[in-house]
Amino acid sequence: MPRLPLEGLRVLEITVVWAGPYCGSFLADLGAEVIRVESTKAFVPLTRGAAPHLTQAVIDNLPLYSGGTPGRVPGERPFNRSPMFNSHARNKRSMTVNLLDPGGREIFDRLVAISDVLVENNPTETMEKLGISYESLKAVKDNIIMLRMPAYGSTGPYRDFRAHGVHIEGVVGHTMLRGYEDTDASYNTTVLMSDAAAGAQGAFAVLAALHHRKRTGEGQLVELGQAENVFPFLGEYYMDHLMNGRAHGPTGNRHPRALQNCYPCAGDNRWVAVTVYDNQQWRALCQVIGAPDLEADAGLADAAARRSRQDEIDPRIAAWTRTQSPDAAMHALQERGIPAGAVMNQADVFADSHVRSRQFFQESFQEDCGAHLYPGPLYKMSATPLSIRRGPVMFGQDNEYVYRELLGYSAEEYEAFEAAGHVGTDYAEGVG
Amino acid sequence: MANGALTGLKVLDFSHHVAGPYCSKLLADYGAEVIKIEPPSGDGARRFGPFPGDVAHPEKSGLFLHLNTNKRGAVIDLKRTQSAGLVERLAVWADIVVENFRPGVADRLGIGYERLLGLNPALVYTSISNFGQTGPYRDYRGSEIVFYGMGGEMHSTGLAEREPLKLGGNVGLYQAGVVAAVATMGATLAGSFSIDDSADTATGQHIDVAILETQLGSVDRRQSALLAHQYTGELSHRPASGGSGGYPNAVYPCADGYFQINGSRMYFPRAVAMLGNPPELLEERWRDPGSQGNPEMQEHFESEYFLPWLLQRTRAEAWEGAQGNRVLSGPINTMADLDVDPSFNARGVFTEADHPAAGRLRYPGRPFMMDRSPWELRRTAPLLGQHTVEILEEMGYAGDEIAELVDSAVAATTSATQE
Numbered sequence: 001m002p003r004l005p006l007e008g009l010r011v012l013e014i015t016v017v018w019a020g021p022y023c024g025s026f027l028a029d030l031g032a033e034v035i036r037v038e039s040t041k042a043f044v045p046l047t048r049g050a051a052p053h054l055t056q057a058v059i060d061n062l063p064l065y066s067g068g069t070p071g072r073v074p075g076e077r078p079f080n081r082s083p084m085f086n087s088h089a090r091n092k093r094s095m096t097v098n099l100l101d102p103g104g105r106e107i108f109d110r111l112v113a114i115s116d117v118l119v120e121n122n123p124t125e126t127m128e129k130l131g132i133s134y135e136s137l138k139a140v141k142d143n144i145i146m147l148r149m150p151a152y153g154s155t156g157p158y159r160d161f162r163a164h165g166v167h168i169e170g171v172v173g174h175t176m177l178r179g180y181e182d183t184d185a186s187y188n189t190t191v192l193m194s195d196a197a198a199g200a201q202g203a204f205a206v207l208a209a210l211h212h213r214k215r216t217g218e219g220q221l222v223e224l225g226q227a228e229n230v231f232p233f234l235g236e237y238y239m240d241h242l243m244n245g246r247a248h249g250p251t252g253n254r255h256p257r258a259l260q261n262c263y264p265c266a267g268d269n270r271w272v273a274v275t276v277y278d279n280q281q282w283r284a285l286c287q288v289i290g291a292p293d294l295e296a297d298a299g300l301a302d303a304a305a306r307r308s309r310q311d312e313i314d315p316r317i318a319a320w321t322r323t324q325s326p327d328a329a330m331h332a333l334q335e336r337g338i339p340a341g342a343v344m345n346q347a348d349v350f351a352d353s354h355v356r357s358r359q360f361f362q363e364s365f366q367e368d369c370g371a372h373l374y375p376g377p378l379y380k381m382s383a384t385p386l387s388i389r390r391g392p393v394m395f396g397q398d399n400e401y402v403y404r405e406l407l408g409y410s411a412e413e414y415e416a417f418e419a420a421g422h423v424g425t426d427y428a429e430g431v432g
Numbered sequence: 433m434a435n436g437a438l439t440g441l442k443v444l445d446f447s448h449h450v451a452g453p454y455c456s457k458l459l460a461d462y463g464a465e466v467i468k469i470e471p472p473s474g475d476g477a478r479r480f481g482p483f484p485g486d487v488a489h490p491e492k493s494g495l496f497l498h499l500n501t502n503k504r505g506a507v508i509d510l511k512r513t514q515s516a517g518l519v520e521r522l523a524v525w526a527d528i529v530v531e532n533f534r535p536g537v538a539d540r541l542g543i544g545y546e547r548l549l550g551l552n553p554a555l556v557y558t559s560i561s562n563f564g565q566t567g568p569y570r571d572y573r574g575s576e577i578v579f580y581g582m583g584g585e586m587h588s589t590g591l592a593e594r595e596p597l598k599l600g601g602n603v604g605l606y607q608a609g610v611v612a613a614v615a616t617m618g619a620t621l622a623g624s625f626s627i628d629d630s631a632d633t634a635t636g637q638h639i640d641v642a643i644l645e646t647q648l649g650s651v652d653r654r655q656s657a658l659l660a661h662q663y664t665g666e667l668s669h670r671p672a673s674g675g676s677g678g679y680p681n682a683v684y685p686c687a688d689g690y691f692q693i694n695g696s697r698m699y700f701p702r703a704v705a706m707l708g709n710p711p712e713l714l715e716e717r718w719r720d721p722g723s724q725g726n727p728e729m730q731e732h733f734e735s736e737y738f739l740p741w742l743l744q745r746t747r748a749e750a751w752e753g754a755q756g757n758r759v760l761s762g763p764i765n766t767m768a769d770l771d772v773d774p775s776f777n778a779r780g781v782f783t784e785a786d787h788p789a790a791g792r793l794r795y796p797g798r799p800f801m802m803d804r805s806p807w808e809l810r811r812t813a814p815l816l817g818q819h820t821v822e823i824l825e826e827m828g829y830a831g832d833e834i835a836e837l838v839d840s841a842v843a844a845t846t847s848a849t850q851e
Contacts, residue, residue: 005619005622006618006619006622006625007625007626008625008627009624010627010648018651018653022651026611026614026618030614032616032625033521037618038673043586045698047662048748051570058721061725062690063676064657064660064664064666064667064668065653065656065657065659065668066656066662068656068657068659068660068661068664068666069663069664070662070663070664070666071663072663072664072827073668073771076517081501081657081663083657083659083660083663084656086659087651087655087656087658087659088651088655101472116625117511118461118525125467131631136838143467150846152775153775153779154572155778155779155780156503156774156775156779158775159777161751161762162755162758162759162760162761163760163761163762164694164760165652166676166692167692167694167760167761167762168695168762170683170690170727170762170763170764170765171691171762171763171765171773172765172770173765173766173768173769173770174599174600174603175683175690175692176600176764176765176766177600178501178597178598178599178600179597180564180590180591180594180597183683184690185683185690185764186674186682186683186684186685186690187591187673187674187683188675188682188683189589189590189591189670189671189674189675189676190675190676191585191589191599191652191653191654192652193599193603193650193652195651195652196607196650196651196652196804197603197606197607197610199651200607200610200611200614201458201610201799201800202800203614203619204458204503204610204614205612205800205802207614207617207618207620207621207803208438208462208617208802208805209437209805210624211437211438211441211617211620211621212439212802212804213438214621214624215439215440216804218512218804219804220802220803220804220805221802221803222800222801222802222803223781223800223801223803224799224801225800227775227776227801228776228781228799229781229800230799231770231776231781231796231799232454232498232586232606232796232799233601233602233606233607234600234603234767234796235494235495235498235499235600235795235796236447236480236482236494236495236498236601236602236727237600237767237772238493238498238767238770238796239482239495239497239498239793240481240482240494240767241766241767241771242494242771242793242794243482243483243484243485243494243793244482244484244485244486245768246768247766247767247768248767251600251601252597252598253577253595253597253598254574255575255577256481256555257480257481258575260575260577262577262581262586262595262596262597263593263595264600269587271581271587271596272578272581273575273577273578273581273582273586273598274578275575275576275577275578277575289592312826323552334569334572334573337573337574339574339575339578340578341577341578341579341581341582341588342582343580343581343586343596343668344581344583345580345586345588345668346585346657346658346660346661346667346668346733347502347661347667347752349648349658350658350661350662353568354563354567354644355570355644355827356567357567357568357647358567358645360568360644360645360649361658363735369663372659372662372663373662374653374659374662375648375649375658378611378615378641378645378646378648378649378651379611379612379615379639379640379641379642379645380564380565380620380639381615381637381638381639381640382616382637382639382640383622383635383636383638384622384635386636391470400655413568425536426578
């Protein structure tokens, strides 16, 4: 048994923004050597932050996930300090090469020749511009596995359409479903659920292709159109359309069959989420909130009736939750077997006894950020425990390892690559 | 000829509802042989809709039909101690076990990982639970909204003046199922790439997937917001209005519904080009970074130029116009729109199949394409107990033994369960 499941596997990443890097993080956690192929000559916004050299004024106006660098200051190399990148960049390596330069292409091909998998999530036309295709990779490494993750696929009427996750969610019908019941879609705020789906399901796709390679010896091209990829997550809504022609609007926090909502708690902006599925949970809820009249109401004795009269029940629940902290409400309800959860902000999560006991956060160090607690692997393995072995990878951090050790270039060649702008630890002037 | 990527993998599936079945569906849809074990009452998803005409029927649940393609099903009453011998044979047969009972229940049913790994040391045993197999909330109940509220970025989803808002449907449960499938395949491939030969002796192990942690580690803003809090001490917040700040950067009404456009800040020149480069919008002041936070300029831009352009266009026309100028954008579709979507249809996203009870239906098909080992719908979801007899036969039971298992209600077949 190896120390980690994917030890010995080498994965190259030409990934941007969220979905592609997230895919790579699953493979890196499992022990693969994941090498980010980056370039000093190109910066894709929202990958290593909003821009390569953020100023204080820009950082001050960015949302927390992209502007929340350590201490909210840019530092010398802000691109090594962005939480939107560093949160998933653990356990990876980074090398730089200019793929638009023929010399760079030769370096890249040597790397492909000793790799097993390439993951990319660029617009189709970007990869065409770089001249990187499954065929070009296969010519260098016959059993290579390539995962492509364009928004809508490399064929079809939308092949060149640009999208982020939020657009993909609109196209597949998720945006129409989420939102307050009494507001229209224009009130929706931005979520990135489809990036999570693409990253995780993309990692599954790579593992499936590796299983096929193990069995047959052959590599292959895997194409994951991100809209198509997340569509199965909404399968029951599609089936309802087919079976009943039902068009779904925003469902708010309600449940189709159960009593469910998000209720206010004591304090400012404090909330608890509650779901009451069955009669036992309903009776327990009535007892916890001190509502014997509701418990005795024969008209509320089944889930469908409670669901249809939720508007009169909700204020009664809220009257009780307003006297409770989110934690106290959660524990009181859970002790009676009722699904309930404190709506936790970031500080709540770090303080939560359960999250702490599971050691979800792990301390890690990175030169440009110092030591911090990082969100760790997403599951536990008994025989091959996963961990953060390496802090969030800095831009070009592993150039020497990749060029000298893996590719066997000489010190002189390495210096020449540095001079030519392939090797670097900062973006070239004017980039971004 | 079966050529799915996971051909040869054998999966014993004790899971129910959404997260577990979606995990085993991914394995089944890409070629693994999955035996789904249901209790006599069936997977609870059979009782959830949607149902045709909203009439409940255990063989016609849209959710169940969707989540259980390519699996064979047997009904085994694990609460009866006589099921122990059958469980032993199934555990020896399997490469992978998937279960999503509450912690402790699998042990009580005689299918806990210690027992099954004792029978088959190479077994990859994946447990999916609300909060994990350990910790103070181990026995707590969960639901989609509870997982998103505790684990995900619910507190920053929705509007500042309103309550936090969950996402649509069961998307968090599906995501947990995918993460479980990643973990399962990672463990299954353990040792396959090690250059050290002595390491290539894969042994089994237990995987503990907590749905809570699949949200805490979600790239949907949570991972980064948690880390940003570490870095700065700040908290994320629900915004005051829809969209993501700046303009145009939200969902807007158009001629036939709603349309999302994100052409703010650095992308603003593209949005102006989309509007035909009106001379006023080419003036220097619109390129000042401060302009994106100026409500009067936003109001002027929207009322004079942007909304008139958009309200004259259907979603399809707006999408063409926006994409023609490389503006990030997309229509707000319903399932009816998606059903006739030209790209989804041209690229073969849907698959049609006949089911003995539910009839001919279209199904959401492949999530991704594999050119050498494609996704394939080999069979629709099993009827309750449909394959009980053939599976018992494959496990080496003789006809009279099978009859006895059925008589003593340890196993049930389709005809028995439908009475």
